[in-house]
Amino acid sequence: MTHQQFIKDLRPDRNLGLELVRATEAAAISARSFIGRGDKNEADGAAVDAMRRFLATVDMRGVVVIGEGEKDNAPMLFNGEEVGSGVGPLCDIAVDPIDGTSLAAAGRQNALSVIAVTDRGAMLDASSVFYMNKLVAGKEAVGVLDIRLPIGENIRLLAKALGKPVGEIVVATLDRPRHTELIDQIRAAGASTRLLLDGDVAGGIQAAMEGNRIDMCVGIGGSPEGIATTCAIKALGGFIQGILHPKSDEEAENALSNGLKLDYVYEADELVKSNNTLFVATGITDGSLLNGVRRRGKVIETDSIILRSASGTVRRIKSEYQQENMDK
Ligand code: VTB
Numbered sequence: 001m002t003h004q005q006f007i008k009d010l011r012p013d014r015n016l017g018l019e020l021v022r023a024t025e026a027a028a029i030s031a032r033s034f035i036g037r038g039d040k041n042e043a044d045g046a047a048v049d050a051m052r053r054f055l056a057t058v059d060m061r062g063v064v065v066i067g068e069g070e071k072d073n074a075p076m077l078f079n080g081e082e083v084g085s086g087v088g089p090l091c092d093i094a095v096d097p098i099d100g101t102s103l104a105a106a107g108r109q110n111a112l113s114v115i116a117v118t119d120r121g122a123m124l125d126a127s128s129v130f131y132m133n134k135l136v137a138g139k140e141a142v143g144v145l146d147i148r149l150p151i152g153e154n155i156r157l158l159a160k161a162l163g164k165p166v167g168e169i170v171v172a173t174l175d176r177p178r179h180t181e182l183i184d185q186i187r188a189a190g191a192s193t194r195l196l197l198d199g200d201v202a203g204g205i206q207a208a209m210e211g212n213r214i215d216m217c218v219g220i221g222g223s224p225e226g227i228a229t230t231c232a233i234k235a236l237g238g239f240i241q242g243i244l245h246p247k248s249d250e251e252a253e254n255a256l257s258n259g260l261k262l263d264y265v266y267e268a269d270e271l272v273k274s275n276n277t278l279f280v281a282t283g284i285t286d287g288s289l290l291n292g293v294r295r296r297g298k299v300i301e302t303d304s305i306i307l308r309s310a311s312g313t314v315r316r317i318k319s320e321y322q323q324e325n326m327d328k
Helices: 003-009 014-032 040-055 101-106 151-162 177-188 200-208 223-236 249-257
Strands: 061-066 090-099 112-119 131-137 170-174 192-196 216-222 239-244 277-283 294-296 299-308 313-322
Touching: 014 040, 014 090, 014 112, 014 277, 014 299, 014 313, 040 090, 040 101, 040 112, 061 223, 090 200, 090 223, 112 200, 112 223, 131 200, 131 223, 151 177, 151 216, 170 177, 170 200, 177 192, 177 216, 192 200, 200 216, 200 223, 200 239, 200 277, 216 223, 223 239, 223 277, 223 299, 223 313
Parallel strands: 061 090, 170 192, 170 216
Antiparallel strands: 090 112, 112 277, 131 216, 131 239, 277 299, 294 299, 299 313
16 A cells, blocks of 8 residues: 555545435434424433444544533533544534534424544544634635624625625624624625524534525524534635634633634634545424435435535435345
8 A cells, every 4th residue: 555545545535425424414414303392401411422433433533522511511522532433534523413402403404414524633622612703604714704894794795795786695694792893894885694503513514604694694503513614614614713812811820721812813724724524414393405304104204414624525315214224
């Protein structure tokens, strides 16, 4: 084996996405019976458990960089946990068995199961800061937008780059009191908003993907979601920048002692240092990106997406599980 081949074998490759989608499908199917039942933890527990069982069968040597939290309060898929069968490529993994646990528990739209993977050592470990301010858009925004500019200016620049009037620009942001001013500024600039109850991963992906009504996704959301989104954006050729947003002095100090930079714009290549990324998601409840898990008689249907940066491939996968064979 040549050295080059040896190095290549150590990196996540194209088949891995097809393997990983089994894990997001399993998580989504397990969460299904908890949709709309009001219990976030039960739904999340079921999804985590299923995802972990499937990940154990995937040929990779993965380390969870972004998981369900630290070991003591997250029994499974905790940060630093090794996952995979123990042979195969060395990778960093970000998991979000349910992005939008409250959405799923309430029976609302847009809950997804997500896994993002890249080369070992490439994901920024931003876990010590809960929030990140993000700006996400499609490829036309690369070299054009800048998170340091006022939002109105970014909207004007994007409209110009997309060749459409500002009045046609749609900006997604989480519907939170912390965004009141941002929302006013978006509307004052002449654009319209899409307010997200939860789930800024799906919002970011839609901003970067062709054929969606969202042109830009902005504002303060989870930093783990920012890293997972970056893996997707790299595959879509889109634009992302992030600034860590600590919510207390203690969190800020923690971040600094973990080597993170504050008041600093992280570019896509700093959020994820490799251009070899995979992003996999399966819909749990119906949403504008994916359909939710459906049952048709004895068949359970799932709807997933696999994005692979090395080739820029966007795969949409619809699976039908025969309920009687599900535990085989
Ligand atoms: C977002 C969103 C997630 O957390 O990152 C958000 O994408 C940020 O936290 O789906 P707040 O809810 O505190 O605003 C979620 O809503 C849940 O993980």
